[in-house]
Amino acid sequence: MNQWLTAPILIPLLGGILQVFMGYAPISLRRTLAIATTVLLLVSTVVLVVLASDDSYRLYAFGNWQPPFGIVLVLDRLAALMLILTAILALLCHLFAIGGADEGNRQFHGLFLFQLMGLNIAFLTGDLFNLFVAFEVLLIASYGLLMHGGGRARTVPGLHYVVLNLAGSAVFLISVGMIYSVTGTLNMADLAIKIPKVSGENLEIVRAGGMMLLVVFALKAALLPLCFWLPKAYAKATAPVAALFAVMTKVGIYAILRVYLLVFGDDAGALANLGMDWLFPLALLTLAMGVIGALGADNLKTLVAWQVIISVGTLLAPIALGSVAGISAALFYLLNTTWTVGGLFLVAELVARQRGSARDRIVTAPRMRNRTFLSVLFLLGAVAAAGLPPLSGFFAKLLILQSPMSGPEMAWLWSVILIGSFFTVIAYSRAGSIVFWRTVDGHIEEPGPLGGNVSVAAGALVALSIVVVALAGPISDYTDATAIQLQNPSGYIEILKTPMVGEDN
Template identity: 75%
Template sequence: MNHWLTAPILVPLLGGILQAFMGYAPVALRRTLGIATTALTLASAITLLALADDGAYRLYAFGNWEPPFGIVLVLDRLAALMLVLTGILALFCHIYSLGGSDENHRQFHGLFLFQLLGLNIAFLTGDLFNLFVAFEVLLIASYGLLMHGEGTNRTTPGLHYVVLNLAGSAIFLISVGMIYSVTGTLNMADLALKIPQVAAENQPIVKAGGMMLLVVFGLKAAILPLCFWLPKAYANATAPVAALFAIMTKVGIYAILRVYNLIFGSEAGDLAGLGMDWLFPLALITLAMGVIGALGAANLRKLFAWQVIISVGTLLAAISFSTEKGTSAALFYLLNTTWVVGGLFLLADLIAGQRGSVQDQIVTAPRMRNRTFLSTLFMIGAVAAAGLPPLSGFFAKLMILESASPGADRTWLWFVLLIGSFFTLIAYSRAGSIVFWRNVEGHLAETRKLTGTVTVSASALIAMSVVIVILAEPISRYVDDTAAQLHNPSAYTEVLKTPMIGEEE
C-alpha cells in the first residue's frame, strides 16, 4: 500500500511529459489529457487522506535505500491535507482554463502539471535537499505560467519574481550545506534526532543555517519585507494561474510548520523554538501591510493579491505560538483562505470580461452584464475572506483568536486581527459598491460570454467556504489530530525504523 505515496508525483509527471510531446496536438486532446491528469492526481490525494487518517506514518524509500540515505517520501496527516487542498484548487483552476486561458501557449497544460508535480513533491518529501528540488521544480514551472499569455505587463513583475526566488534558492543551498556540514544528514527525521546532540561549538553554524532557512521560507510565504513582489506578479498573471498561485505562499508556510516543529521543535534542546520569537511580530506587521495594500488597491486583482498577504500574516501569527491549538486554527484557516482567494481571482476575471475596457478596475462604469450573479459571488467571497459570520472565515479567525494564551501576544493579536478584519471589510465594501452599484450612463463595449466551465469553477471554489461550515465537525477533528501529530516530533522519527518497501508493516 505504501506505493500509493508515489501516485501524486507520478501522475502529473507522466501527464506533463505527454503534454511536452503534444504541443501541436489538437487543443481538445491536450485539454482532455490535462483535466484527466489533474482529476487523477486529486483522486490519489483523497486516497492518501483516507490512509493518513489513522494517524500512522507511511514511508516510501526509492530504490530500497535504507533511511536516512536515499530519497524518501513520508505521508502523515499534514502532507495528506496539503495534497487534497492543492488537488481541489488545481482541478477547478484547470477547468477554468478551458474557457480560453490556455489558448495563448501550447505548453500551458504541461507547465500546469509540472507545477502540480513540484507542489506534491514538497508536501511528501522527507528530506531537506529534496524539498529544495521540489521548490525548483515548482518555481521553474511557475516562471513559465507567470509569463503565460500576451502583454508586457507581466515582464517586470515576472522578472522580480524570478530574481528573488533565484536568490532564495541560493540561500537555501547554502543553509542546507551548513546544516549538513555539522550533522552529516538532511533527512528530516534523522535531523530531528541529531540536532539535540550537536556540540556547543557547532551550534552557531546550525543556528545560522536554520535562520537562513527561515528567511527562504519567509520569502516563499511572502512575509514582510519579502512580500512586495507578490501583488504585481499575481495581479498580472492569467486568472487560472493567479488562482493556482494562491497555494504557492502556503508552501513556505508548510515548510515552516514542518521544519520548525520537527527539527527545531520542543525536543531540539538548545535550538528549540529557533526563529519563533521573530515570527510573531513579523506576522502582525505583514497582516497590517496587507490591509493597507487592500485599502489602496486600484483593481480587484490587486485587492485579492493583497488578501493573500493578509492571510499569510494571519497564518504565521497562529503558527508562531508553537501550540497545538494555534496550529489547528491555522490549518482550518488555511483551507478557507486558499480556496476562497483562488475563487476570487477567477471571479475577478469574470467581472473584467463583463465591464468592457474598464475590466476589473475599481472605478465607476456602465452597468455590467450578469451583475446579480457576479455580485452575489463577490459578496460570498468577501464575507469569507474578511471573516464575517456565518461563513468559514469567521470560525477560522475565531479559532485563531482563542488559540493565543493570555498576555501581551494575545492583546496584540486581538488588536491587529480585529482591526485588520474591520478595514479589510471596508476595502471589500468599497470595491463592491463601486464596481457593482455606482454606474454611469453609457454602453459597454463587447463583453465575454459566461460559459459553464468558468462560472462553475469560480463558484465552486468560493462555495467551499460554505462546504467547510457544513463539514466543520470532521474538518475540525482532522486538523486537531493533525496538529497533535505535528507537535509530537518523536513519532515522526520512528519513520527511520519503518519496514522497507515490500516488507511487512
C-alpha cells in the same frame, strides 16, 4: 513502503510529459487529457487522506534504501491535507483555464501539471535537499505560467519574481550546506535526532543555517520584509494561474510548519523553537501591511493579491505561538483562505471580462452584464475572506482568536486581527460598491457570454467556503489530530526504524 505515495507525483509527471509531446494535437484532446490527469490526481489524494487519517506515518523510500541514506517520501496528516487542498484548487483552476485562458501557449497544460508535481513533491518529501529540488521544480513551472499570455505588463514583475527566487534558492543551498556540514544528514527525521546533540561552536553554524532557512521559507510565504514581489506578480498573472498561485505561499508556510516543528521543535535542546520569537511580530506586521495594501488597491486583482498577504500574516501568527489549538486553527484557516482567495481571483477575472475597457479597476463604469451572478459571487468571497459570519472565514478566525493563552501575545493577536478584519471589510465594501453599484450611462461592447466552465469553476471555488462551514466538525477534528501529530515528532522519527531489507521480496 507504500506505493500510493508516489501517485500524486507520478500522475502529473506522466500527464505533463504527455502534454509536452502533444503540443500540436487538437486543443480539445489536450484539454480532456489535462482535466483527466487532474481528476486522477484528486482521486489519489483522497486515497492518501483516507490512508493518513489513521494517525500513522507512511513511508516510500526511493530505491529501497534504508532511511536516512536514501530520499524518502513521508505521508502524514499534514501532507495529506495539503495534497487534497492543492488538488481541489487545481481541478477548479484547470476547469477555469479550459474556458479559454489556456489558448495562446501550447505548453500551458504541461506547465500546469509540472507545477502540481513540484507542489506535491514539496508536500511529501522527508528530505531537506529534496525539498529544495521540489521548490525549484514548482518555481520553474511557475515562471512559465506567470509569463503565460505574454504582454508587456508581465515581463517586469516576472523578471523581479524570477531574480528574487533565484537569490532565495542560493540562500536555501547555503543553509542546507551549513546544516549538512555539522549534522552529516539531510533527512528530516534524522536531523530531528542529530540537532539536539549539536554543541559547542557547531551550534552557532546550525543556528545560522536554521535562521537562513527561515528567511527562505519567509520569502516563499511572503512574510513582511520579503512580500513586496507578490502583489504585482499575482495581479498581472492570468486568472487561473493567479488562483493556483494562492497555494504557492502556503508551501512556505507548510515548510515552516514541517521543519520548525520537527527539526527545531520543543525537543531540539539549545535550538528549540528557533526563530519563532521573530516570526510572531513579523506575522502581525505582515497582516497590517496586507490590510494597508488592500485599502490602497486600485483594481480587484491587486486587492485579492493583498488578501494573500493578509492571510499569510493571519496564518503565521498562531503558528509562531505554537500551541496545538493555534496550529489546528491555522490549518482550518489555511483550507478556507486558499480556496477563497483562489475563487476571488477567478471572480475578478470574470468581472474584468464583463466591464469592457474598465477591466477590473475600481472605478465607475457602465453597468456590466451578468451583474447579479458576479456580485453574489464577489459578496460570498469577500465575506469569507474578511471573516464575517456566517461563512468559514469567521469560524477560522474565531478559532485563531481562541487559541492563545491570555497574555501580551493574546492582546496583540486580538487587536491586530480584529482591527485588520475591520479595515479588510472596508476595503471589500468600497471595491464592491464602486464596481457593482455605481454605474454610469454608457455603452460596453458586447463582452461575449459567460462560459459554463468558467462560471462553474469560479462559483464552486467560492462556494467551497459554504461547504467548509457545513463540514466544519469533521474538518476541525482532522486539523486537531494533525496539530497533535505535528507536536509529537517522535512518530516521525520512528520512520527511520522501518526495515527496508527483505521487505516485498
